[in-house]
Amino acid sequence: MAVDRLAAGPHGHVLGYPRATPRRLAARAAALRALGVTAVSLEGPVILGGARVLGKGYSSVVLAARWRRRGVALKVRRTDSPRRTMLAEARLLALANAAGAGPRLLARSRNALVMERAAGAPIGGWLASPAARRAGAVRAVVRRTLESCRALDRAGIDHGELSSPSRHVIVGDGHEITIVDFESASASRRASNVTSAAQALLIGASLSAPVRRACGLPGREDAVVLLRAYKSSMSDASFAALLGGLGL
Ligand SMILES: Nc1ncnc2c1ncn2[C@@H]1O[C@H](COP(=O)(O)OP(=O)(O)O)[C@@H](O)[C@H]1O
Ligand SMILES: [Mg+2]
Numbered sequence: 001m002a003v004d005r006l007a008a009g010p011h012g013h014v015l016g017y018p019r020a021t022p023r024r025l026a027a028r029a030a031a032l033r034a035l036g037v038t039a040v041s042l043e044g045p046v047i048l049g050g051a052r053v054l055g056k057g058y059s060s061v062v063l064a065a066r067w068r069r070r071g072v073a074l075k076v077r078r079t080d081s082p083r084r085t086m087l088a089e090a091r092l093l094a095l096a097n098a099a100g101a102g103p104r105l106l107a108r109s110r111n112a113l114v115m116e117r118a119a120g121a122p123i124g125g126w127l128a129s130p131a132a133r134r135a136g137a138v139r140a141v142v143r144r145t146l147e148s149c150r151a152l153d154r155a156g157i158d159h160g161e162l163s164s165p166s167r168h169v170i171v172g173d174g175h176e177i178t179i180v181d182f183e184s185a186s187a188s189r190r191a192s193n194v195t196s197a198a199q200a201l202l203i204g205a206s207l208s209a210p211v212r213r214a215c216g217l218p219g220r221e222d223a224v225v226l227l228r229a230y231k232s233s234m235s236d237a238s239f240a241a242l243l244g245g246l247g248l
Helices: 003-008 022-035 087-098 123-127 135-155 193-203 208-215 220-233 236-245
Strands: 037-041 046-048 051-053 060-067 070-077 105-108 112-115 169-171 177-179
Touching (some): 003 022, 022 037, 037 070, 051 060, 087 112, 123 135, 123 169, 135 177, 135 193, 135 236, 193 208, 193 220, 193 236, 208 220, 220 236
Antiparallel strands (some): 037 060, 060 070, 070 112
């Protein structure tokens, strides 16, 4: 649906959630058009006031959209977001892209980011699904996740939310992974992406059982030992040893 028509219609709230005046919605639609966004498609796993969207967080609503004739993800700032603009997030996402991680940033403005759409399922749901009964698939997903985390560690970018990766790692059909949401990221803190994600995936209460099974590590203690060595040196060698110890 064209962005202007969306803004004026019954589902206009997706452009200014949780509340915005018709005038503010029209202004947001105009800003999106200026950015090159032509249309929004109300589809996705999350329902927001009767409209389907790709996702919802504390700072934004993520929509399936058209930008320069291609399908993209459009992240729109919530009107009650703790952030005044999305420009800091855009900067961190661009840095992550330069390190080879995150969905590619395509365009930005104060209230919206246009990025590649990561097709697939959040890793939390994926690990609980039948797809995760194949040990080889689980190992591929964990390896790729940790490799992406390592690339961010090396680049000095701390994602900030990978201690609960359930909704911030998207797993595609070919088991490719995308780390999303650089809203809480920082290039000035010490980066702890590998340790945060590995802790959750190998040791944490909610996600680790199928991962340890796939890696042939029955107990948490084995995982703790492997992780501790990486944590103390954060070197390429200790990262390789971590992957090796996990059979990845
Ligand atoms: N590029 C993307 N492609 C597909 N889905 C995405 C993309 N970015 C975010 N999402 C979905 O939208 C949800 C909310 O986005 P997120 O970036 O976490 O927003 P917030 O900063 O508000 O927490 C994510 O958990 C994810 O499911
Ligand atoms: Mg989020």
